[in-house]
Amino acid sequence: MNKKTLLLVSTDEEYNLNIETKLALQLSSSVVLEIISDILYLEEYQKKPRKVSLLIVEEKSVSLISQNLQAEKVLLLSEDTILKSDNRISKFGGAQAIIRSLPADLIRSGMLSSRKTHIIDVCSVAGGSGKTATAICAGIRMAQKGKKVLYVNLEPFQHFYNLLNPDTTRRYMSDKLIHAIAINPHMAADCALEEMIHEQIDILPQLKGLTGTYQITFTSLLALIDELAGRQIYDYIIAEFPEGLTSEIQMRLFSSETILVTCMQNKDSAERIKAFAEIMKTLSGQLYITCGRCESNKENHINEISHNLGYPVCEYVPQINDYSIDNLLDRGCYKNTAAALI
CATH class of the missing domain: 3.40.50.2300 (Response regulator)
Known part of the structure; x- marks a missing residue:
């Protein structure tokens, strides 16, 4: 050769x-x-x-x-x-x-085919905007349209089971998977596929504690996602990013194919969207916005800012008292978000 x-x-x-x-x-x-x-x-x-x-x-x-x-x-x-x-x-x-x-x-041949597996990076400019609910619900809506979807939470302290059906098995990463993620993405992908939680979408099990406790880094989790993408098992991998915009996150987002940003309807969120867009102005992929926890009796500042920037708002998700995946889906939420992403 x-x-x-x-x-x-x-x-x-x-x-x-x-x-x-x-x-x-x-x-x-x-x-x-x-x-x-x-x-x-x-x-x-x-x-x-x-x-x-x-x-x-x-x-x-x-x-x-x-x-x-x-x-x-x-x-x-x-x-x-x-x-x-x-x-x-x-x-x-x-x-x-x-x-x-x-x-x-x-x-390598796996990476050539991986471009058929689309990675959607979900991040937020405002705490409490429903980033986790958006990532999971959008994934479920995409699965309802016949797509095979994987959800991976990259938060340093992963916690999403409280949003799922109480009957969902709360399985955590094994020591074998944790060790593999830290040292070898190929081995980690093999282990992850064995331990995957299979609900309406596949979900990578969460850790019991902070990622740093287990020597798992943001970079090592990204390597796992890329390895899984290269295997063409999924149509979409939805990666929920941590809060903030560190240099590591920024470098990854610059090369993102699709970014979904969640925000609130207030003026502060609109200004943060504007600042985020300025940082990401060389983004080669597409950026979408989903505005969460909206209240009809309050002023919405997002529509104008998104129009000025050219980033479409997929939908405005209403504030509900029982903020769970099942209730959000029952109310018809995230259909437009999923439609935009597919």
């Missing part, structure tokens, strides 16, 4: 460390990943003629590439968030931004 070389030239050690493992896991077995971060070593590397399939080089280091280094394709690694050409990759998109730009023959 002829090996192909993907060469990344980046002097940003922190960036390299963050993307190396995630990138390597999704490359074809015929691809060799080389990363050069030291300028002196780059000079030595180029002393004799070399040919690579793909060269990804940070823009500030382009002038250091000599004629001895020939590449079938060149991509520029940019620190800008607004990209004005197709051959540039934003560093803020992390490993997924690179993967989306790779030629098909460099991606």
Whole structure:
């Protein structure tokens, strides 16, 4: 088998460390990943003629590439968030931004097919806006339309059983699954499929405590989601993100195919949506809004802000006293959200 070389030239050690493992896991077995971060070593590397399939080089280091280094394709690694050409990759998109730009023959076969499994990232700009209920109910509505759906909660302290039917088995992650998530996404996916809770949609069991207690990181959970997506088992994987917008979350969202943001109807939520949109202005995918816990006797500030930004509001979910999945579905909620996402 002829090996192909993907060469990344980046002097940003922190960036390299963050993307190396995630990138390597999704490359074809015929691809060799080389990363050069030291300028002196780059000079030595180029002393004799070399040919690579793909060269990804940070823009500030382009002038250091000599004629001895020939590449079938060149991509520029940019620190800008607004990209004005197709051959540039934003560093803020992390490993997924690179993967989306790779030629098909460099991606392992599982990842090629994974693009048929759509990942919906659900986040919130306001606490109490019904993010968990939105994620699960939208998933159930999609399942009612014949789609196979998986729900994964990425919150550091996962808790969603209180919203489900009391008869739902409250199963928790086994030690085997916890260990696998921390060290190996392929093994973790095998374990997860064995332990999945099968209700109207599949649900990854929650932890009994904080993720940090078990050495499970946000990145390791994302790796599990990507591995499951690569297996083409599900039509949709709905990932509920933690509150806030950390650098890790921001990097992931920049490369999201679909983001669903939940919010409240008040002015503060509208301002937060506006701020969120400013941060995510280079998003390549689609962003939708679902406004939760709406009260008809109060002013709604979301419609105008969504119109100005060009992000559609799927629906306004009313405030109800018994805020459970069954009651929300019985009232016909989240049909429009699901319709927008499919």
